[in-house]
Amino acid sequence: MSEYLQLFLVFAKIGVMTFGGGYAMLPILQREVCETKKWAGDSEIMDYYAIGQCTPGIIAVNVATFIGKKQKGIPGGIVATLGMVFPSLLIITVIAAVLHNFMDIVWIGHAFAGIRVCVCVFILNAVLKLWKSAVVDVWTFIVFALVFVGSVILDLSPVLYVIVAGIAGIALSLLGVRKEKPGKGAAKDGSVAAEKEGSPAAAEKKNGGDGK
Amino acid sequence: MIYLRLFIEFFKTGLFSVGGGMATIPFLQDMSRATGWFTSAQLADMIAVAESTPGPLGVNTATYVGFTVGTQEYGMLGGILGAVVATVGLVTPSIIVIIVVAYFLDKFRKSRYVDGAFYGLRPASVGLIGAAGVGIVLMSVFRINTVFEFASAHLELKHLLLAAAILALTNWVPKVKKLHPIYFILLSAVVGVVFRF
Known part of the structure; x- marks a missing residue:
């Protein structure tokens, strides 16, 4: 079987088996990529994973690109990523098409009104869990507060906040006002992005894994 | 041209959302305001479906x-073409960035600038997701669009x-809080139907 096809199929399998992405994906990734296929070592996977969080975009996609690129160069990176998103495309399109025809039914409307309340709580949970590793001193609190208040009351693109916050982070680090030791944040990244996925299960794993 | x-x-969204998953929500909310393609209520429904199905949350929502x-x-x-175009758009920056980063792996990992940028980006991401959450709360619980309509x-x-x-179940009840999100979504759907939300 061609290695491209294998890349596609393995990552499609990981895509199907991952609910919510993030840290929940890591054990499946280790089993499929390290143990079964031997495409990367355990520490290599952890590195890719950590960097996948320190780069823009979806973590699962970033890791898939890394491994694909390692195996078969740039085309391999693209094929692995396409494999990763393929199940989502298929499943979500079917569900969206079905729901599209049912949304006008009264009780379905009531059901989704209830579900929206639940989604609010999921987002709140994601924020609370992220908070611990992101807001570590007074400066990070100021960044959080400015961005939060700014985007609640102003109608500006989030892109602007991201660019300004990145520059501010570099400036604060270089000025040496940062209370937290540089590098500590990077070590914690594993938890940060996992929690962004908002999965309670993922957060649980992280708490155990950190040895707290 | 809508697909472009x-x-x-x-x-x-793929280029500027850091950390994946929920980090894409503020961009989608901005998209809803700027384009009128979907409402805040529809966005919340899409998040619920994305949470209940396999695959990365960000990809499912896209x-x-x-x-x-x-x-x-x-x-x-x-619609099928739209799904493909949006998803490919989301992952394209990842592919480009990761391929570049793969060449400078060690430099990237040890860079003071990268570390510094993330020192600022992490709290900003929390602020953005929090604000997006406020928007969805205002719409789905208070039935208003902005804080000014309070x-x-x-x-x-x-x-x-x-x-x-749901807050209590997902945070403080042992064992229950580890359940997959789909159970809480189903519970909320049943409550929504029974109590006519």
Whole structure:
């Protein structure tokens, strides 16, 4: 079987088996990529994973690109990523098409009104869990507060906040006002992005894994 | 050309959302305001479906938005094309960035600038997701669009009670809090139907 096809199929399998992405994906990734296929070592996977969080975009996609690129160069990176998103495309399109025809039914409307309340709580949970590793001193609190208040009351693109916050982070680090030791944040990244996925299960794993 | 715009909007989301998953929500909310393709309520529904299905949350939401936008313009086939275009737009920056980073792996990992940037980006990401959450709360619990309409907000007790129950179940009840999100979504759907939300 061609290695491209294998890349596609393995990552499609990981895509199907991952609910919510993030840290929940890591054990499946280790089993499929390290143990079964031997495409990367355990520490290599952890590195890719950590960097996948320190780069823009979806973590699962970033890791898939890394491994694909390692195996078969740039085309391999693209094929692995396409494999990763393929199940989502298929499943979500079917569900969206079905729901599209049912949304006008009264009780379905009531059901989704209830579900929206639940989604609010999921987002709140994601924020609370992220908070611990992101807001570590007074400066990070100021960044959080400015961005939060700014985007609640102003109608500006989030892109602007991201660019300004990145520059501010570099400036604060270089000025040496940062209370937290540089590098500590990077070590914690594993938890940060996992929690962004908002999965309670993922957060649980992280708490155990950190040895707290 | 709606597909070009879809691609650009999702390319932007993929390029600037840091950490994946919920980090894409502020960009989608901005997209909803800027384009009118979908409402805040629809966005919340899409997040719920994305949470309940396999695959990374960010990718699932992108596919759903792409399908919704494409269907509105060109029907079912247009929706499928929209789903593909939005998802490809979302992952394209990842592919480019990771391929570049792979060449400078060690430099990237040890860079003071990268570390510094993330020192600022992490709290900003929390702030953005929090604000997006406020938007969805205002719409789904208070039935208003912005904080400035607060005078006309009407809070229903049953919404608040459900929120409190889910919050308690997902955070403080041992074993239950480890359950997959789909169980809480199903519970909320049943409560929504029974109590006519």
